[in-house]
Amino acid sequence: MSKYWSETVKGITPYVPGEQPGARKVIKLNTNENPYPPSDQVLEAMKAAVSERLKLYPDPECKGLRQAAADYYELPLDYIFAGNGSDEILAFCFKAFFNPGETILFPDITYSFYEVYARLFEISYEKIPLDEHFDIPLESFFGPNGGVLLANPNAPTGKFTPVDRIRQILEHNPDKVVIIDEAYIDFGGESCVPLIPDYPNLLVVHTFSKSRSLAGLRIGLALGQSELIEGLNRVKNSINSYTLDAVAQVGGEQSLRDTAAFERNVRRIVETREHTVKSLRELQFEVIDSRANFIFATHPGIPAAELFDALRQRDIIVRYFAKPRIDNYLRISIGTDEEMEALCRALEDIVR
Amino acid sequence: MSKYWSETVKGITPYVPGEQPGARKVIKLNTNENPYPPSDQVLEAMKAAVSERLKLYPDPECKGLRQAAADYYELPLDYIFAGNGSDEILAFCFKAFFNPGETILFPDITYSFYEVYARLFEISYEKIPLDEHFDIPLESFFGPNGGVLLANPNAPTGKFTPVDRIRQILEHNPDKVVIIDEAYIDFGGESCVPLIPDYPNLLVVHTFSKSRSLAGLRIGLALGQSELIEGLNRVKNSINSYTLDAVAQVGGEQSLRDTAAFERNVRRIVETREHTVKSLRELQFEVIDSRANFIFATHPGIPAAELFDALRQRDIIVRYFAKPRIDNYLRISIGTDEEMEALCRALEDIVR
Known part of the structure; x- marks a missing residue:
C-alpha cells in the first residue's frame, strides 16, 4: 500500500493471469492457448509488415x-x-x-x-x-x-x-x-x-x-x-x-x-477434447460437457488441489481456482493428442 | 448520442489524433513521427519474433x-x-x-x-x-x-x-x-x-x-x-x-x-530543426525555441489557418489547433532535410 495510490487502487484486487513458465520445458495446459501455431500465411503477412513503415x-x-x-x-x-x-x-x-x-x-x-x-x-x-x-x-x-x-x-x-x-x-x-x-x-x-x-x-x-x-x-x-x-x-x-x-x-x-487453417485446428482440438473427456471419465473423473478448448473436471477420491500439485511435480501445469463451489475442480486446456495422452497417463498414475 | 452509453461517455469529448493520410503521397509533418526508420537490428529481431510462439x-x-x-x-x-x-x-x-x-x-x-x-x-x-x-x-x-x-x-x-x-x-x-x-x-x-x-x-x-x-x-x-x-x-x-x-x-x-542508430537519428533531426528554424525566421516567422522534434511558429502577416490550408493544397500536412491562445500557430514536425526544404520553399511561396 502506498500513500500515492488513488483510493480506488488501494481497494482493488487485480486479476492474476495463469503462469507463463518461460523457457522451462513443461506441458502447459493452464491458459487455454491453442496448441497449434498460426498459419504460415499469417506469419508471412506479419513479417512483411515489420518494415520501415x-x-x-x-x-x-x-x-x-x-x-x-x-x-x-x-x-x-x-x-x-x-x-x-x-x-x-x-x-x-x-x-x-x-x-x-x-x-x-x-x-x-x-x-x-x-x-x-x-x-x-x-x-x-x-x-x-x-x-x-x-x-x-x-x-x-x-x-x-x-x-x-x-x-x-x-x-x-x-x-x-x-x-x-x-x-x-x-x-x-x-x-x-x-x-x-x-x-x-x-x-x-x-x-x-x-x-x-x-x-x-x-x-x-x-x-x-x-x-x-x-x-x-x-x-x-x-x-x-x-x-x-x-x-x-x-x-x-x-x-x-x-x-x-x-x-x-x-x-x-x-x-x-x-479460414481453412483456422477451421482445421479447431476441428482437431474438438476431437482431442472429446477423446480426453472419455479417458478421464474412465478414470472416474466427473467431467462437465464442454464446448470450449478446456475441460472442467473433479475426482470423487482425490481433492483437486492435490491433483494440481501432483501434476505439477510431473511438469504438467493446469489451472486450479481456490474459490467457493469450484475449489475441487481442475481446469485443463486441450493441448495436442500427445500432451493429452501424457496428462491422462499422469492422472492414471496419480489416482491409482 | 445513444441511450446505451454510460453517463460519463455521453459527456466526454474524445481526443482526435493527427490525420493519417494513408497511401496518398504527401509530406507528412503533422504527428511528430520520426522521418528515419527503426534500425535493421530492431527489424530483424522483430521478424525473428514472428513465429509459432x-x-x-x-x-x-x-x-x-x-x-x-x-x-x-x-x-x-x-x-x-x-x-x-x-x-x-x-x-x-x-x-x-x-x-x-x-x-x-x-x-x-x-x-x-x-x-x-x-x-x-x-x-x-x-x-x-x-x-x-x-x-x-x-x-x-x-x-x-x-x-x-x-x-x-x-x-x-x-x-x-x-x-x-x-x-x-x-x-x-x-x-x-x-x-x-x-x-x-x-x-x-x-x-x-x-x-x-x-x-x-x-x-x-x-x-x-x-x-x-x-x-x-x-x-x-x-x-x-x-x-x-x-x-x-x-x-x-x-x-x-x-x-x-x-x-x-x-x-x-x-x-x-x-543506441548508436537511435543517437544518430536524433542528432540529424536536431540539426534539421535548427536549420529549419533559421529559414523560417528569415521568412519573418516567429518560431519558439524548440527542444522537440517539432516547431511552433506564427507569421505576423498571414493567419495560421490560412497557412495550414495553403500548405495542404501543396500536399504538405502540418498540425493546426483551433484553440484559445494558439490558434495563430502551426505545429510543424521535423522531417528529413528534403522535406523541410520543400516546406520552406512552399512557405516562401505563400508568404510572398
Whole structure:
C-alpha cells in the first residue's frame, strides 16, 4: 500500500493471469492457448509488415482488420470494434455502457476478470448463483439491472448456454446492454452474432487468443450495432488512439482471411477434447460437457488441489481456482493428442 | 448520442489524433513521427519474433524489454513499467494516482489528451495559464493539489522547462504524484530521470513513437520508484494483463540496446530543426525555441489557418489547433532535410 495510490487502487484486487513458465520445458495446459501455431500465411503477412513503415503511427481505425472481420461475420464495417485483446475491450465496455449506481449482473462462477473490472470502475454488481449443474438461472437476469455480462461458453466450466436462452435475456433487457463474451465459441458453441441485427442492446466479444492461435498478438473484436461500437470508440479515443500496432493489425486481418487453417485446428482440438473427456471419465473423473478448448473436471477420491500439485511435480501445469463451489475442480486446456495422452497417463498414475 | 452509453461517455469529448493520410503521397509533418526508420537490428529481431510462439501469451511482465530499459536508464527493474504507448500509461496514471475530489494541475497549453483523461476518469482539474512566453508560472504548482502533470518539453510549443524548476515542484508536492511526460526529451532537453532516486513522488513517462522511430509499434515506459510502478501494475492488471504483444516487446528491447542508430537519428533531426528554424525566421516567422522534434511558429502577416490550408493544397500536412491562445500557430514536425526544404520553399511561396 502506498500513500500515492488513488483510493480506488488501494481497494482493488487485480486479476492474476495463469503462469507463463518461460523457457522451462513443461506441458502447459493452464491458459487455454491453442496448441497449434498460426498459419504460415499469417506469419508471412506479419513479417512483411515489420518494415520501415513502423516509424509511422498505425491506422487508428484498424480498417483492414475490421473489413476482414466485416466480411467474415457478414456485418457492416461500423458494427466492428477492434481492440488490444478481448480483456481490454471488456474493460472499455464497463466504462462505455455501465453506470456506477446501476447494478450489473453476471454469474457467481464465470471469468473472474469481470469482478475486477467492476471494482476498478466502481460499478455495482450482483453475482447470480449458477444452479447445481452450473447452468444459468434464466429468470434471475430478467429483473431491473444496469447491464448483463455472460461468458458463453462459460469459463471455467465450459458449459454452453443455448442461443434461445440468450435471446430471452435480450428481450427482457431492451434498455440495457447485454454483453456475450464468446471467447470460446468456435469450439462447438452456436454464436449470438446472427442476433445482432435484431438486438441493438447486444454486444458480442471475440478473441484471437484461443481458436485463432494468436494469444501472443493481443487482438479482440466487439461486434454489435453501430451505436454500441461508437460508445466503445469514445472510450478508446479517451485512453489510447492507437491500441493495435501495425504488425498485429496485419496478422489479425490475415487470420480472418485464412479460414481453412483456422477451421482445421479447431476441428482437431474438438476431437482431442472429446477423446480426453472419455479417458478421464474412465478414470472416474466427473467431467462437465464442454464446448470450449478446456475441460472442467473433479475426482470423487482425490481433492483437486492435490491433483494440481501432483501434476505439477510431473511438469504438467493446469489451472486450479481456490474459490467457493469450484475449489475441487481442475481446469485443463486441450493441448495436442500427445500432451493429452501424457496428462491422462499422469492422472492414471496419480489416482491409482 | 445513444441511450446505451454510460453517463460519463455521453459527456466526454474524445481526443482526435493527427490525420493519417494513408497511401496518398504527401509530406507528412503533422504527428511528430520520426522521418528515419527503426534500425535493421530492431527489424530483424522483430521478424525473428514472428513465429509459432505467437500461439502462447506474451510475457505479461515484459521482463526483456524492462531489463533493457533498466540497463539503459541505470535504474532497478522494479522502477520500470512498460505499456502499449505512453498514452495508455498516462491513462493508467489517472486511475492509479488521482482521486476525483482532489484537483490536479496542468498547463492551459499542453498535450490536449490530459483533459480528455481527466474527463473520462472524472478527475477534477485546473488548467494553469502559461505566461506570455509560454513558460510555466512555477508558484502556481506549489499550492495544495491532487497531483501535477507536465509535458517537458511541452507540446505543442516545444518549450523546455529546466530540471531545477521541476525539482522545485517536486519539493512542494511531497504527498502528491508529479508526472513528467518526456515524450520529446531526447531531442535536446535534460531528463528528470536522474531525480527519481531522490523523489518518490516523481513519475517520468517516455515513448518509443518519437525519438525511437517506432510509432507503429505502440510502446511507452513509465519510470519511477517501485511503489508508483506497483500502482500502475495494479491498474494494468485490472484492465488487461498482457498489454504488449510478443513482437513489440522484442522490438522495444532491441531499440534500447541499439543506441548508436537511435543517437544518430536524433542528432540529424536536431540539426534539421535548427536549420529549419533559421529559414523560417528569415521568412519573418516567429518560431519558439524548440527542444522537440517539432516547431511552433506564427507569421505576423498571414493567419495560421490560412497557412495550414495553403500548405495542404501543396500536399504538405502540418498540425493546426483551433484553440484559445494558439490558434495563430502551426505545429510543424521535423522531417528529413528534403522535406523541410520543400516546406520552406512552399512557405516562401505563400508568404510572398
